[in-house]
Amino acid sequence: MELFNNLILGFGVAFTPLHLLYALIGVMLGTLIGVLPGIGPVATIAMLLPITFNLSPTAALIMLAGIYYGAQYGGSTTAILVNIPGESSSVVTCLDGYQMARQGRAGPALAIAALGSFFAGCVATLIIAVAAPPLAEVALKFGPAEYFSLMVFGLVAATVLAHGSLIKAIAMVVWGLLLGIIGTDVNSGVLRFTFGVPELSDGIGFAIVAMGMFGTAEIIGNLDLKDEREVFTSKVTHLYPTLDDIKQAWAPVFRGTALGSMLGILPGGGALLASFGAYTLEKKVSRHPERFGKGAIEGVAGPESANNAGAQTSFIPMLTLGIPSNAVMALMIGALMIQGIAPGPQVMNEKPQLFWGLIASMWIGNAMLVILNLPLIGMWVKLLTVPYRFLYPSILVFMSIGVFSLSNNAFDVLIMAIFGVLGYICVKLECEPAPMILGFILGPLMEENLRRAMLLSRGDPTVFVTKPISAGFIIAATILLVIVALPAIRKKREEVFVEEG
Amino acid sequence: MKIKNPKDFWAGLMFLAFGVFFAVYGAIHYQMGTAVRMGPAYFPTMLGGLLTVLGAVVLAQSLATGDGEKLKLPFNIVDLAIVVAIYVAGGYAAQFAGISSDWVIVGATAVICVLAIRYRPDARALVLISAACLFYGYLMKPLGLVGATAALVFVSAYGGHEFKWKEVIILYVILMFFSWAVFVKGLTLPFPIWPEAFG
Numbered sequence: 001m002e003l004f005n006n007l008i009l010g011f012g013v014a015f016t017p018l019h020l021l022y023a024l025i026g027v028m029l030g031t032l033i034g035v036l037p038g039i040g041p042v043a044t045i046a047m048l049l050p051i052t053f054n055l056s057p058t059a060a061l062i063m064l065a066g067i068y069y070g071a072q073y074g075g076s077t078t079a080i081l082v083n084i085p086g087e088s089s090s091v092v093t094c095l096d097g098y099q100m101a102r103q104g105r106a107g108p109a110l111a112i113a114a115l116g117s118f119f120a121g122c123v124a125t126l127i128i129a130v131a132a133p134p135l136a137e138v139a140l141k142f143g144p145a146e147y148f149s150l151m152v153f154g155l156v157a158a159t160v161l162a163h164g165s166l167i168k169a170i171a172m173v174v175w176g177l178l179l180g181i182i183g184t185d186v187n188s189g190v191l192r193f194t195f196g197v198p199e200l201s202d203g204i205g206f207a208i209v210a211m212g213m214f215g216t217a218e219i220i221g222n223l224d225l226k227d228e229r230e231v232f233t234s235k236v237t238h239l240y241p242t243l244d245d246i247k248q249a250w251a252p253v254f255r256g257t258a259l260g261s262m263l264g265i266l267p268g269g270g271a272l273l274a275s276f277g278a279y280t281l282e283k284k285v286s287r288h289p290e291r292f293g294k295g296a297i298e299g300v301a302g303p304e305s306a307n308n309a310g311a312q313t314s315f316i317p318m319l320t321l322g323i324p325s326n327a328v329m330a331l332m333i334g335a336l337m338i339q340g341i342a343p344g345p346q347v348m349n350e351k352p353q354l355f356w357g358l359i360a361s362m363w364i365g366n367a368m369l370v371i372l373n374l375p376l377i378g379m380w381v382k383l384l385t386v387p388y389r390f391l392y393p394s395i396l397v398f399m400s401i402g403v404f405s406l407s408n409n410a411f412d413v414l415i416m417a418i419f420g421v422l423g424y425i426c427v428k429l430e431c432e433p434a435p436m437i438l439g440f441i442l443g444p445l446m447e448e449n450l451r452r453a454m455l456l457s458r459g460d461p462t463v464f465v466t467k468p469i470s471a472g473f474i475i476a477a478t479i480l481l482v483i484v485a486l487p488a489i490r491k492k493r494e495e496v497f498v499e500e501g
Numbered sequence: 502m503k504i505k506n507p508k509d510f511w512a513g514l515m516f517l518a519f520g521v522f523f524a525v526y527g528a529i530h531y532q533m534g535t536a537v538r539m540g541p542a543y544f545p546t547m548l549g550g551l552l553t554v555l556g557a558v559v560l561a562q563s564l565a566t567g568d569g570e571k572l573k574l575p576f577n578i579v580d581l582a583i584v585v586a587i588y589v590a591g592g593y594a595a596q597f598a599g600i601s602s603d604w605v606i607v608g609a610t611a612v613i614c615v616l617a618i619r620y621r622p623d624a625r626a627l628v629l630i631s632a633a634c635l636f637y638g639y640l641m642k643p644l645g646l647v648g649a650t651a652a653l654v655f656v657s658a659y660g661g662h663e664f665k666w667k668e669v670i671i672l673y674v675i676l677m678f679f680s681w682a683v684f685v686k687g688l689t690l691p692f693p694i695w696p697e698a699f700g
Contacts, residue, residue, distance in 0.1 A: 051688055054688060165509070165559075167555060167558055167559055167562075168509070168512055168559060170555060171512075171516045171552060171555040171556060171559065174520075174548050174551050174552045174555065175516065175519055175552055177548050178519070178523050178545060178548050178549065178552065181544065181545060185531075185541040187539075187541070188532070188540065188541050190531055190532075190541040192527070192531060192541055192545065193523070193526065193527070193545070216630060216631065216634060219626075219630055220626050220627050220630050220631075223626035223630065223660065223661055223662070224575075224626055224627075388661075389658065389661045389662070389663055389668075390668070390672055392630075392657065392661070393633075393653070393654045393657045393658050393669075393672060393676070394672070394676055396630070396633060396634060396637075396653060396657050397637075397650060397653060397654065397676050397680060399634070400634050400637040400638065400653060401680060401684055401690075403638070404637070404638055404641060404692075405684070405690045405692075408691065409638075410603065410638035410639045410641065410642070411638075412638070413634050413635060413637060413638025413639070414606070414635060414638060414639075416634060417631040417632075417634045417635050420630070420631055420634070421627065421631055424627060425515075425574070428508075428572065428573065428574055429508050429509075429511055429512040429515070429572070430508050430509075430512070431512050446544075447539075447544040450539070450544065451539050451544075454536050454537060454539065455537060455538065458537055459535065459536040459537035461536070
């Protein structure tokens, strides 16, 4: 019954006019940037981070969360109508969604994507409400050794799940960890790797790195390609799916939701991995796999439910352990810290209104998305016809304002530009920036916990394998690494990514 | 020796360079401490060492296997050296003449923009987009929101495929109004609006 009381508390918080307004702003913004290719939730949330300083913590998180799952809805619209993924998590939706649109069935494809996402969103909200409290309970017992091992596991999982070369992904993580510890050492007060630049003494802001690596780098990359966007707007008629469509789609929606919820919790997971996994799963279990890629409704229903479920359950590690599982969650932690709230298992008990209000707002936000988006699809499609040459200077203006307003300092903008160039080079060298970002946020945390653990164990490194929980994480991380390094599996992993990417 | 995988070769070299740098610089400048009481150098040196090893492995692999797929970057290592040299030279010149380092960054970046447009058309987007952000940051105080936004919009638009004066001017006016209404009026961010000289 405690669950009900908590949810009632949450809905009480989320249903106040102000929070409803911020949920609406969040999901609308999210859909907008989801529809627009070339700008994702990471860059958007990073941009808005300084603004959230003026809001209450609950309002800030409700809005930012809305952007993340709203983007999953918007991304599918672009994928289905234009054959361009508005978000990276909608890449697989292009395969069958666009084919459906070409067969004149854009309406049902959009409707199934939205309804599947809504169902997934409801289930994922419930999962968070049920799973988070016991997890936080466990997390309260974690000492520094457990936290360190958990982070090792998280980073290993993130590299295993990244595209491309495993060893390069690990190197990116390590590099991120190193960049993360630039600034003042909390233990000794020594300025590390600041090279006499006073602006570096507080370290490099995470939002700035995210905007450079995911914002400007992306724009430069897009401008390298020729603009070849063609909007498929032959008319979105009869939106509602037939009874046949629903018969075919309900099972994939269930499977996608289940798989997405699981993959979302994993570090490095979230929406992107969930959608890829769901598409592969649907193809495997289908009796007619040859229909995939030719407009199979299962190929839309599964991944679209999965990415929404994954987007939401990726909040679980952030809310209960205070550890981000992807770049968006890292920014959420940043938003909490701006408000003076230390993320971790204690948030749930100390700030129940924030915690349950956020969870309840996710359900409300999902409902808003379904109600608003189906009628508004025409408007989103119009937006797509805005040429990129108008969009990218606008995005740059907003990013630069966001960065500059962090501390009214031109140096921050310089750092963003540098990371933009770096991000561009990394993409060219086929090094994934996502693991690096995760390492960057975890760097100082890992060092701190390593130090404390070693101090408590009097310099005995075996503490990480003698404590049971910690040993569990280390063993899991090792198994993951070994499995992926095995030649047979490595080949399979490459195949999977080739097939999906 | 032949490089079989140029992308991995350069990636490995990059990791190796950063790894060695962090490990050596950290070990020289900061205290190592012991495993029980770790000094500020302990963690970075460890990680720097790890990154060095990983970089070396990637590098070695790139010489052994690969499909030889070419790396397509719009600039080469000499260009990179020239860019660094321009900033360093600008820094020394400014110290000598007593100009603030902000103007050096703006000036040197402008020079690099001109060079890129003239000699490296493929790097145009890379250079101009990055430069546009820089100009915005460094021109905000002297030129205000009006000047900084103009620099950003016009330079970044020039970095794209098509540049039509009329369109870009309209875009500038819209973005300028939006920035002013939302950020200065709405969110009360303390940005100067007009150039210092007019204030």
